[in-house]
Amino acid sequence: MKVLISGASVAGPVLAYWLDRYGFETTVVERTPALRHGLGGHAVDLFGHATDVVQAMGLWDEILAARTMIEKLTIERSGAKPVHVDLGRLYAGMSDRHVEILRGELTRILSAADSSEYLFGDSITSLNDDGDGVDVTFEHNAPRRFDLVIGADGMHSNVRRLAFGPEESVRRHLGGYLAVYSTPNLFGLGTNTLTHQSVNRLVAMYGVRQTGQARAAFLFRTENELAYDYRDKDQQKALLAKEFRDYGWRVPQLLEHLEAADDFYFDAIAQITLDTWQRGRIGLVGDAGYCPAPAVGGGTSLAIATAYILAGELAVNGPDGLRSYETKVRPMVDRSRAIGPKVMGSIIPGGPATLRLLPWAASVVPKLPTPIQRFIWSQNAVGKALGSEPLPTYAPSPGSPATPIQ
Template sequence: MKVLVSGASVAGPSVAHWLGRYGYDVTVVEIAPALREGGYAVDFRGPVNREVLARMGVLDDLRARQTGGSPMRFVDAAGRQLMRLPGEFAGGELEVLRSDLSRVLYEHSRDKATYRFGDSIAELTERVGGVDVVFESGIEETYDLVIGADGLHSAVRRLAFGPERDYVRHLGYYIACWDLPNTLGISGDALMYNVPGRMASVAADRRDPTMAGAMVLFKSPALPYDRRDEEQQKAILATAFSGLGWHVPALLEGLPAATDLYFDSISRVDVDRWSSGRVVLLGDAGYGATVGGMGTSTAVVAAYVLAGELATSGGDYRSAFGRYEAQLRKPVSKTQGGGNRTGKFLAPGTRFGIAARNRLLSQPFLLNRMLELGEKVSNLVELSPYEIQHRSVEQGELVQE
């Protein structure tokens, strides 16, 4: 079958890897001109995530690039410690930069799929026997299936299911991160500073200590802005954090020169049904949460399940889509719940809320309980082996997965 995958971040290359391995003819289209750089670190926890990465053959490559997790130290304006969280709180068992993860997944899938950068889907028309696709470049092609793995602001979801406002719910906060020279001499723990409704943090780049990464988060109703206008986003951040002390002026000073700004609302996606005809949603496009919802690890596991169900369906994509959703709907609703709390956790709206968070998480019992719950939620999926006879692309022989 001929399959089009939209999005080359995490979910897209993951499903391309598996479908290509099962003998599908896969094309991945990505609107960016190349793999995206920057972005925050992402983590994997527990045996389910570890097993899928091992089956993909990427686990060792990711371990070689892991950050080790960064302890987080919350400080006051004078730099005095208020609370410290261990590296495993945010970093899980395996933490890597999102850009490193994307590159490893791309490198392991590019011999099994065709990648088309700098293009995107403009029109989708389903008919008997396939989906006619018109690309922004003007190219027109027909595919058997289309997979929307293009994130929170999915073009595939908009074209096949309806406008974004029907599926994406703003959770009251915005998040941004960017790189800048480490003129502050930051090392060791990531430093985090709060005032009500706002958080600013900075951490040294583990591979290049002359550089640092800034991350900020602020409470706000939904803002009208152009997602492709980086200068407008920088202006929003400068306004939101003007007048703050600590290291905030230095972080804002590095913002104008930043070329890798990530800026988005903290939101979640809820779609009643993840497929419509020959089109199916994968990862953040169908059930994402901007941050804190284990979206990255969920996408990798979901890609394994979706590809496996398609490969064992005997061409019955409708039943494959149904089994994919039936396996993942409940576990995904659990992981998504974490995204609902992220903004309130990182930037409580009151001074009392900040003090209460610091006090509660300074208690080892509560901290350990949160770590246990995080691992439990990330391991709710039961992996099927998907033993499939297919013809090896490299060797031209039958192989059993």
């Protein structure tokens, strides 16, 4: 069976890896001219079922070696003493298998593990599903026919647009925005994180040990959704500069390096709310189908776990696996969707009371005994969404080095 996957970030390479192990003929098309790999992107967390999947892929040791190794967080606010948080104890209390890694590093590791055909610098222009297969045209490559097409191309999915309709009809804006880019390590951060919080805005910076640089992150709320082109980086940089030009603290020094940043990322903190993720022989996985919202929803771990399940269901049920996959992952997706609106209130303080309370809570939790921390995490919405039920087990093809999930 020939499968085309659009997107080579997280869900795409994981899906391609497992389909390859199950004997599928897999092609991955990626818009960028080369893999978004290396040391770019913001830091993401792997936990719950995502760690089970990458362990089964034999990648856990490599991912651990590439982790950020950030152990300390300092939270500053105007007119208040700094609050220090032991992130090492906090993460250990959450889980004995949690890792924070730069998204670019994760993409590099996942893609290197896969032997599928990759078409870089190209994009799908049309899809024609006739019931027996899908005829696909590309911007640059010759037209081809596939048995299945899967969109793993993120919140602004091209496959979703072509097969399910415009993004505006399925996007739920949660009222915030996230921006991330690299800067020189202006403040000697090492591998520590330094943040400044105010009502409706947050600025963070953390050291990148592999390069000696730092990463700056900005989160802010708005009453109305901003109008901008998600591919126009210059326009997005101007929006960010306007929002934070009067912020003070250390922001002016960070903004001095905004214009030159070549790894700038900006997007709305929004959800994708499709009711179904399959249409005939075309399906969606990860953020393309059910983005729980950048920065607040555990989307990277959700993408890894659901890509694994999609591959297994296709291996067992053929094209009908798109429907059984949807049934299997729906509880996980529904719980993940509930996370974003709640987390928005804690990650970006919405009022003075929250601004006072959250730093205190962040500093106290790591000091609790590990069993109590684990209980708190088990009751947390993120923990429930991505670890409350066991993953299905799918045996790999004979001779495969992959290990089934236990």
